Amino acid sequence: MKPNQQRAKETVQPQRRTSRSMKALQRRPRGLKTRRAILRKAVNLASLEGLEGLTIGKLASALRISKSGLFAHFGSKEDLQCAVVDEARDIFVEKVVRPAHQFHGLKRLRALCENWLSYGETKVFPGGCFFSAASLEFDDRPGRVRDQIVELMKKWLGNLEYAARDAQLAGEIRKEVDVRQLAFEIQALAMGANWSSRLFRDQNAFRLVRGSILQRLDQATGTAQSRR
Amino acid sequence: MKPNQQRAKETVQPQRRTSRSMKALQRRPRGLKTRRAILRKAVNLASLEGLEGLTIGKLASALRISKSGLFAHFGSKEDLQCAVVDEARDIFVEKVVRPAHQFHGLKRLRALCENWLSYGETKVFPGGCFFSAASLEFDDRPGRVRDQIVELMKKWLGNLEYAARDAQLAGEIRKEVDVRQLAFEIQALAMGANWSSRLFRDQNAFRLVRGSILQRLDQATGTAQSRR
DNA sequence: TACTAATACGAACGGTCGTGCTATTATCTG
DNA sequence: CAGATAATAGCACGACCGTTCGTATTAGTA
Numbered sequence: 105m106k107p108n109q110q111r112a113k114e115t116v117q118p119q120r121r122t123s124r125s126m127k128a129l130q131r132r133p134r135g136l137k138t139r140r141a142i143l144r145k146a147v148n149l150a151s152l153e154g155l156e157g158l159t160i161g162k163l164a165s166a167l168r169i170s171k172s173g174l175f176a177h178f179g180s181k182e183d184l185q186c187a188v189v190d191e192a193r194d195i196f197v198e199k200v201v202r203p204a205h206q207f208h209g210l211k212r213l214r215a216l217c218e219n220w221l222s223y224g225e226t227k228v229f230p231g232g233c234f235f236s237a238a239s240l241e242f243d244d245r246p247g248r249v250r251d252q253i254v255e256l257m258k259k260w261l262g263n264l265e266y267a268a269r270d271a272q273l274a275g276e277i278r279k280e281v282d283v284r285q286l287a288f289e290i291q292a293l294a295m296g297a298n299w300s301s302r303l304f305r306d307q308n309a310f311r312l313v314r315g316s317i318l319q320r321l322d323q324a325t326g327t328a329q330s331r332r
Numbered sequence: 333m334k335p336n337q338q339r340a341k342e343t344v345q346p347q348r349r350t351s352r353s354m355k356a357l358q359r360r361p362r363g364l365k366t367r368r369a370i371l372r373k374a375v376n377l378a379s380l381e382g383l384e385g386l387t388i389g390k391l392a393s394a395l396r397i398s399k400s401g402l403f404a405h406f407g408s409k410e411d412l413q414c415a416v417v418d419e420a421r422d423i424f425v426e427k428v429v430r431p432a433h434q435f436h437g438l439k440r441l442r443a444l445c446e447n448w449l450s451y452g453e454t455k456v457f458p459g460g461c462f463f464s465a466a467s468l469e470f471d472d473r474p475g476r477v478r479d480q481i482v483e484l485m486k487k488w489l490g491n492l493e494y495a496a497r498d499a500q501l502a503g504e505i506r507k508e509v510d511v512r513q514l515a516f517e518i519q520a521l522a523m524g525a526n527w528s529s530r531l532f533r534d535q536n537a538f539r540l541v542r543g544s545i546l547q548r549l550d551q552a553t554g555t556a557q558s559r560r
Numbered sequence: 561t562a563c564t565a566a567t568a569c570g571a572a573c574g575g576t577c578g579t580g581c582t583a584t585t586a587t588c589t590g
Numbered sequence: 591c592a593g594a595t596a597a598t599a600g601c602a603c604g605a606c607c608g609t610t611c612g613t614a615t616t617a618g619t620a
Contacts, residue, residue, distance in 0.1 A: 134617075135567065152472045157384065160608065172610085173568040181608060231472050240468050243530035244380045244459050254531055288524065289544055295527065296520025302471035303482060316517055323551070362587070363597060387577065400580085401598040409578060 139177045142167060143191040146184070151192075151231030154241050155185050155249065185249045192234040193256055199223050201263060210271035210325065216264060217317050220294050224301065225310040233298040235260075261287055268324075281324045293317055367405050370395060371419040374412070379420075379459030382469050383413050383477065413477045420462040421484055427451050429491060438499035438553065444492060445518060445545050452526050453538040461526040463488075489515055496552075509552045521545055 145167055150158040160181065164174040178184040200223050204215035224233055231237065239257055242250040264287035271277045277286075297313035300306055373395055378386040388409065392402040406412040428451050432443035452461055459465065467485055470478040492515035499505045505514075525541035528534055 138567085154382075154384075154469065156382075159606080161606065170569045171608090172570075175609070176568075237468050239527065239531045240465050241382065243527075257531060285540060285544060288528070288540065289521065292520050292524025292527075292541075293517065295524060296516065299467065299471075299520075299523065300516070303467045303485060312513060312516065313520075316513060366597080389576065389578090398599045399578090400600075403579070404598070 135177065138169075139187075142174060142177060143187055146188045147191050147195065147234065148230050150188050151229035151234045151237065153231070155188065155238055156241065156245075158185075158188070160184070182248060186252055189238065189249060189252050189256070192229070192238075195228060196223070196235070199228055201260075204267075208270060209267065209274045210276035210321075213264065213267040213271055214321065216267060217290060217294070217321070218314075221297065221310050221314050221317075224294070224298050225307070232302040233295070236295050236298050261291060264290055271325075277324050278326050286320070286324055289320060290317055293320070363405065366397075367415075370402060370405060371415055374416045375420050375423065375462065376458050378413075378416050379457035379462045379465065381459070383416065383466055384469065384473075386413075386416070388412070410476060414480055417466065417477060417480050417484070420457070420466075423456060424451070424463070427456055429488075432495075436498055437495065437502045438504035438549075441492065441495040441499055442549065444495060445522070445549070446542075448522050449525065449538050449542050449545075452522070452529065453535070460530040461523070464523050464526050489519060492518055499553075505552050506554050514548070514552055517548060518545055521548070 142163070146158060146163055149163060149166065160175055161171055164171040167174070178187060200216065200219040204212050204219055207215050235253065235257065239253050242253055265284055268277060268281075268283035268286050272279065272281065272283055277283070293313050293316050297309045300309035300313075370391070374386060374391055377391060377394065388403055389399055392399040395402070406415060428444065428447040432440050432447055435443050463481065463485065467481050470481055493512055496505060496509075496511035496514050500507065500509065500511055505511070521541050521544050525537045528537035528541075
């Protein structure tokens with residue numbers, strides 16, 4: 105069954121493959137499946153060691169495939185990083201954004217907050233919030249990766265702001281509140297929870313920040329019982 | 333044993349050839365000056381490219397000295413990173429902490445906030461807040477560098493909290509306020525300002541967050557005019 | 561079953577990494 | 591000024607980086 109004889113392969117003619125990276129574009133099911141497996145592992149590794157600290161060699165040996173075999177799925181390291189960011193985005197949307205979109209207004213805003221906190225608390229990424237780390241790592245590295253992260257973060261902030269504005273129009277949030285500022289503060293508090301939990305290994309951080317965010321929301325809606 | 337080199341120095345081991353890093357401990361004025369110059373440049377570079385992205389080769393050629401000449405000032409890369417963190421700490425204390433320590437209570441707390449915002453706004457480090465970046469970069473890398481960062485961040489949070497508690501005892505902050513939470517929220521907002529300014533290249537971020545922090549302080553002191 | 565394209569692999573490249581040696585220069589001291 | 595010592599440079603090392611190339615294996619199709 106297994107022909108181990110070394111047959112001369114004269115039939116192989118150099119058929120001028122102009123560019124190797126072209127190959128990454130025409131993929132069949134098997135390749136796609138491998139690619140997904142690579143990205144799943146890559147996202148986890150990158151959340152721990154950073155997008156730049158994630159090296160192709162380490163990733164390959166973690167998956168027990170060859171470096172060049174892995175590399176062939178992406179044209180370059182930058183392409184790999186972009187794909188990793190995209191994969192992380194999908195997971196984030198799945199866990200945080202999409203479940204909240206069945207609600208509207210204040211309910212959606214609360215759901216986004218709660219989902220984010222639970223996303224951090226349950227360690228969806230083993231190294232903490234992927235985007236907190238990535239945006240601080242790439243804020244001074246121009247290129248496609250940075251551009252992608254910027255766009256994603258803008259969309260996320262826009263998501264928060266949109267829900268808040270919706271709530272305001274529905275009269276759930278007081279008219280004087282600056283919804284843009286509110287969205288930003290929520291995001292800052294959430295990132296603070298991630299920061300504290302990672303740096304101090306303090307799982308309690310999410311509980312504390314949940315309180316902070318709820319308090320801030322109460323203040324925005326006018327039900328601020330803490331001022332009584 | 334060599335009789336002529338018994339100085340009034342506490343040399344633990346008599347001329348151990350193996351340990352090169354010992355050299356870094358006994359330094360004369362000239363070496364110290366070079367060391368400071370190295371660290372000054374290193375802090376700036378590290379704030380841009382990260383503590384791990386800062387390599388000895390790049391640092392040396394940026395200073396136009398030899399790699400080995402630079403390396404001799406530190407026993408290892410980890411030592412260099414620790415020294416860089418320490419240098420950054422000195423600058424931070426100088427710009428943010430010390431000027432606020434002439435005040436007490438609420439005034440000190442306000443000064444700490446304002447100094448921090450101005451520290452971010454005036455780009456004391458060209459790559460934004462050194463510690464925001466470093467703490468997220470090293471939160472998953474065990475070692476001396478991480479330990480040092482953890483300790484510094486705890487001290488900084490403690491500083492904020494201490495001033496807030498002082499203010500509370502002086503009756504400047506309402507009794508019901510959790511000063512620990514207040515300190516944390518200020519820190520989170522400040523880091524958020526840094527994040528936004530770096531990622532979105534939005535210098536306005538500091539102005540916005542200044543508003544957020546003042547509003548939060550007003551709420552804590554009871555002069556919350558925004559709720560009127 | 562044979563052919564072909566997709567996929568994976570091994571080896572190697574030029575570079576750069578951190579880190580040692582040794583030699584040379586600069587500075588200080590007696 | 592001579593000699594000692596601190597400070598810096600030159601050079602080389604092994605390891606790993608991203609990347610390329612040729613080839614072997616696999617799977618889909620004629």
